[in-house]
Amino acid sequence: MHRYLLNISYIGTAFRGIQKTVNKLQQPHLDTNTVQGSLELALRVFHPTNEIITVLSSRTDAGVHALHSTVHVDLQRPNGEPYDTTTLTGVLNRTLGKQRLPIRVLSSQLVADTFHCRYHATGRTYLYRFAVAKEPPSGNDNLRNKGFETFMPVEEIDRCYFLQAPRFDIDRVKAAAQMFIGVHDFRTFMSVSRQKGPSRDHPMFTVRKIDEVNIQPGKTLALAANATLAAETYDYWDVKIKAKSFVYKQVRRIVGALIAFGSGRIDDRCLYQMLTIPSKNSWDHRVLLAPACGLYLCRVHYRGEDN
Known part of the structure; x- marks a missing residue:
């Protein structure tokens, strides 16, 4: 398992907010009306063996934009090797672009397992x-x-x-x-x-x-x-x-x-x-x-x- 820090930007008017909604009474689903849910959907193209759970450094409301925000996520590759960060950035942007979602990953980097994008800010x-x-x-x-x-x-x-x-x-x-x-x-x-x-x-x-x-x-x-x-x-x-x-x-x-x-x-x-x-x-x-x-x-x- 490896942890990645994603530096992202987005136009907030297209989303209900950055944080996804979790309804414990319903079956788990991706909330693509939020930035977090859209990112987790895009990350599925890498087919990691673990459940994809992103962690936000900051919470912005509906209509608020970000020139730079951060998210960290743990991904387990089937062969155990880390994903190339340049490939991670490019594939995510291509996937988000195909979905016409106004989110762009500025860069990706491998970080320590103890790193927390919110608490270490x-x-x-x-x-x-x-x-x-x-x-x-x-x-x-x-x-x-x-x-x-x-x-x-x-x-x-x-x-x-x-x-x-x-x-x-x-x-x-x-x-x-x-x-x-x-x-x-x-x-x-x-x-x-x-x-x-x-x-x-x-x-x-x-x-x-x-x-x-x-x-x-x-x-x-x-x-x-x-x-x-x-x-x-x-x-x-x-x-x-x-x-x-x-x-x-x-x-x-x-x-x-x-x-x-x-x-x-x-x-x-x-x-x-x-x-x-x-x-x-x-x-x-x-x-x-x-x-x-x-x-x-x-x-x-x-x-x-x-x-």
């Missing part, structure tokens, strides 16, 4: 992309007020969060983002999860340390004439947040709070209270949860890496 970096219209929509009819007449590049559908925010102040957002760095109880910034467990009731469960929050100008993914028009219409921004781990929907709530602050919907006091008075009751409902389509798992970090 030293950190995770998330990227959130949003674009703010440079000019507010004109006119008084409902469609214009909702921004439906504003150009949106087709290449960016479900890849970025587009918003209308007159007088959006990115400098205020950058300054406020520094409040989140360090150790905090992020209970206010955790959405209610369907997952149950005794650890979730522990008073320290929502305590996390944010290592970095960086906000930089972004770029459109549009092509040709669409790229020019998109750059003229929107200011793109990239928010990168790095920590060892996050509570449920923490990044999307932080970004939503920062956007509300930059738009003037909430003030400094509101942001400070949400962060320093950890409670689900401290969440200000003027803050909108940032949509999943703008969120990317950018990298899973391990000790010994150069970056």
Whole structure:
């Protein structure tokens, strides 16, 4: 038996999420509406003698993408020899491509039997992309007020969060983002999860340390004439947040709070209270949860890496 680390990327809008659903009342089956289930289906082409069970380093929700995530899996080859990792990567990508699944294996590597892709990860970096219209929509009819007449590049559908925010102040957002760095109880910034467990009731469960929050100008993914028009219409921004781990929907709530602050919907006091008075009751409902389509798992970090 040999253990392999798969470095993967995927477009999340095609799946219900990364984690497969296990229904103990039904016969075991592959959940191909998830990234994990699709990977396990692709791994069957190697015909290992053991049951294929993948282990995830990170769990992303429906609509969230990954530029780099990791999975480990044990495979027993009939002749006892390890699979060639280059062949493993190529065959998996060819199989996923034939199934028209938006998952790509970036690389595969043989790792120690004691390696665990989740517990040995030293950190995770998330990227959130949003674009703010440079000019507010004109006119008084409902469609214009909702921004439906504003150009949106087709290449960016479900890849970025587009918003209308007159007088959006990115400098205020950058300054406020520094409040989140360090150790905090992020209970206010955790959405209610369907997952149950005794650890979730522990008073320290929502305590996390944010290592970095960086906000930089972004770029459109549009092509040709669409790229020019998109750059003229929107200011793109990239928010990168790095920590060892996050509570449920923490990044999307932080970004939503920062956007509300930059738009003037909430003030400094509101942001400070949400962060320093950890409670689900401290969440200000003027803050909108940032949509999943703008969120990317950018990298899973391990000790010994150069970056």
